[in-house]
Amino acid sequence: MPIFQQAEPGCGPQERRWRDKCVDAGLDDDWLERLNSLAVLDLISICEGHPDEPEFEHRRTPHINFRVKEIHAETIAAFWNSERAILAALIDKAFLALPLSVVFEVRSGRELRSGSAADFVLCLLKLKPAPLSLDRRPPAKAEWFRLTIDAIETLDHRLADQLG
Structure with missing residues (x-):
């Protein structure tokens, strides 16, 4: 009889609790701390990748998504428009x-609510x-996250410097 791992209360079967959030079980605490300690960028989504998902499902590969913090969004958008x-x-x-x-994108609009x-x-x-080319193997997941987070921190520091 198979043994099933008990999920954290309120979390899915492949998730664990980190602070007050459910995160993928394979995400390292150090990665999460670093990504949640940035000056200009706010982490809005992170996934370790789930290769068992159906083909062409976006959850098959890891991703990290940010938004520029609301306090800096107007300035960064103006900078993009004037000094792209x-x-x-x-x-x-x-x-x-x-x-x-x-992908870096700037959106603007108007929202009507209540x-x-x-x-x-x-x-x-x-x-x-x-995307992989035929002659290149993907980096190991931990290596991909380490390289990516280092680069994110570099960009965040440079954006903070630009904002003065």
Whole structure:
């Protein structure tokens, strides 16, 4: 008879409790601490990757997604619109040499909710492993997270410097 691992209360079967959140069981506490201690970026989603998921399911591969903290979003969006090459160079310098697929996007709009209206600006940074070529093996999961988190911290420091 198989033995089933008991999930943390309120968490899924492949999750554990970290602070007040349920996270994938394979995510290292140090990674989570580092990603939640950034000056400019807020972690909004992280997944260790679940290769047993159906083919073409986004959860098969690891990912880390951020948004620029609300207090900095307008400034970063304005910087993107006026000095795009400088901000693009910061992103490129942090990530271009790594086996990553990186998307930085700026969104703006207006939200109506419960009788009130507000404009919003949202800056997102999305990272996942780069598609594999036939001659390249994927890095081990721990190595991918280590390299990616190092690069994220580098970008966060450089963005903080730009914000002065």
